[in-house]
Amino acid sequence: MDYQLATLGLQLPTDPRWVNIAEMNIEEILVDHAYCEQKAASSCISMIVQYPDYEKLVQILTPVVAEEWSHFERVLEQLDQRGYKLGKPRKDQYVVELLKHIRKGVGKEQKLLDQLLVNALIEARSCERFKLLWQNIEDQKLSKFYYELMVSEAGHYRNFLDLAKEYLSEEQVDQRWEEILKIEADIIRNLEVRGDRMH
Template sequence: MNYAELLTPVHQFLLCRTPQAWIDKAKEPANLPVLLQDHLLCELKAAQTAMLLLRKYAVDKEGSLALLEWLKPFEDFAYRFIGDATSLRNSVKLSRNLAGRPDVSYSNEIIEKMVLLIREELHHFYQVLEIMQARGVPYTNISAGRYAKGLISACKTHEPQILVDKLICGALIEARSCERFAALAEVVDAELGQFYLSLLRSEARHFEDYLTLAQQISTTDIQPRLQHFLQIEAELIQSPDADFKFHSGSPI
């Protein structure tokens, strides 16, 4: 499958494309460091989101501890500046098979999709860090933009709807990431462009995995909630945004 075919369902899903003003700003060499730093943290946050779903809804206490151990070296690096690329490359992997909780009917479905997603996101975290180091881009723990917060703040607060809403938000974030990988690939240097295209190939199915889980868990059709969040997402992407980040809106 070529990249155009991979992008077709992403473009059909999202309500808008990335504004040209964002692309113009992203291709300025001076803005590459912040893009790479924010992208690095986005990969970690994607893994954390999937892990929270696993720990809250799918695995037992032993499985939860194994997941925390898996993520710890990456969080230590990102938030406490402990470790480096070498230590992350040799960090502890998931040390056991995870068993679904018998009291949660959809636990095995969450495990199947989210463990693979976490593995890929952490690998991409390491790849972005390697690129940063090769280009002399220092790592700093920059502040989060408004995008994810703007989506999550619209989630319901009761179960199971909060889980369904968070899965929908996960789908939107993954789809927008893929759309931006493709947009960036056309305006950055060839080496970085190939990297973004490789991420698109790896992550293109993630948004569909989230949507599938959301519909499996929901007791009703998710389309009304999905349309609600799609509108919020499009507004976040198209409206003026003073903070330039990987998922930010139209630059002021």
């Protein structure tokens, strides 16, 4: 799989200034990133709890929980190696804005669709950012670390999209995916570029 913007579906590239300011704030980036991994794990757990009778979902997302948790552990190691502490979670405006677009008062399957697509999108954007970090930062160990995470998150992105197509028609998925991609591009456009946040 390649990791181009177009392949991931993203409509707006990350501001090119982001990776440079992120590199100068690597402690903040690592702390924020650690919590992103933790939230990714808990989001999968919460979907398994909400949809226990969706066997394929349980089967696909259970190993993803373990992978996200191992990413969390690996970010903790990176913090530790640099003498940094985890600290408190930061407000994740990007995810807060995206979650507002999970529709309420719709059928169970429609809500599931939104949840899967929002998760796919967060994976896609993370993948894009890891690619920027991999290709641009000087610290070779960290660069390699981000390369590995980029590959892993790209796999999760596919998992969520494949699951959406498991439970809904191709047309339903494609139509909502286009809407959500536009919403995400607007969110990115309106968010301040901050070098202390993954998103």
